[in-house]
Amino acid sequence: xxxxxxxxxxxxxxxxxxxxxxxxxxxxxxxxxxxxxxxxxxxxxxxxxxxxxxxxxxxxxxxxxxxxxxxxxxxxxxxxxxxxxxxxxxxxxxxxxxxxxxxxxxxxxxxxxxxxxxxxxxxxxxxxxxxxxxxxxxxxxxxxxxxxxxxxxxxxxxxxxxxxxxxxxxxxxxxxxxxxxxxxxxx
Numbered sequence: 228x229x230x231x232x233x234x235x236x237x238x239x240x241x242x243x244x245x246x247x248x249x250x251x252x253x254x255x256x257x258x259x260x261x262x263x264x265x266x267x268x269x270x271x272x273x274x275x276x277x278x279x280x281x282x283x284x285x286x287x288x289x290x291x292x293x294x295x296x297x298x299x300x301x302x303x304x305x306x307x308x309x310x311x312x313x314x315x316x317x318x319x320x321x322x323x324x325x326x327x328x329x330x331x332x333x334x335x336x337x338x339x340x341x342x343x344x345x346x347x348x349x350x351x352x353x354x355x356x357x358x359x360x361x362x363x364x365x366x367x368x369x370x371x372x373x374x375x376x377x378x379x380x381x382x383x384x385x386x387x388x389x390x391x392x393x394x395x396x397x398x399x400x401x402x403x404x405x406x407x408x409x410x411x412x413x414x
Contacts, residue, residue: 229352233412234343241342241406242335245371245399249331252395262388281316288312313382338370339403346407353414364404372396 252258266272289305291297345366350359372393378384 229347229350229412231344231347234347234407237407237410238336238339238343240410241339241367241403242332244402244406245335245339246332248398248402249335249395252398258394259388259391262385262391276316283317285315286312287314311383335399338367338399341370342366342403343407350411351414352412354411356408356411359411360404360408363407364400367403368396368400371399 289302289311291299291302296302342363346359346362349362372395375384375389375392375396379386379389
């Protein structure tokens with residue numbers, strides 16, 4: 228076993244590398260530009276929902292607030308007629324990028340920390356690069372990518388956008404694995 232504290236530098240370095248890779252994937256390469264589509268009649272749509280003064284949150288329409296309500300003929304008719312809307316609202320104004328990027332970096336550190344924990348319990352000092360790469364890469368991929376499928380399954384997230392985000396997760400996992408493989412403690 229390897230002490231988790233001996234992996235603090237690879238944890239932080241991998242989080243920084245993933246942060247940079249995510250910048251490239253989202254800001255430099257046009258990989259995600261089609262993930263979210265513009266609503267036709269955007270101005271009218273925004274004017275209509277603005278009048279409801281919705282607090283920030285997740286909403287669905289039609290909405291049934293119990294299993295019994297899902298059987299109500301009025302709900303079934305609305306659902307079958309469509310459209311079904313699942314949306315997130317936030318306050319107006321520019322997104323708080325410093326807060327969002329800070330949360331993303333903390334998430335990167337957490338994924339690296341859990342990947343390090345799994346590796347530290349299963350690998351010994353001096354383990355060869357490829358073995359470290361496999362263990363850390365698998366753990367990081369689980370942290371960055373697998374949970375994305377839940378949004379595709381349950382919240383009807385676009386399959387293409389989900390697939391592209393899973394590819395991102397693979398890139399993040401490979402970067403994390405590379406850092407740990409190259410910085411793994413010697414015997």
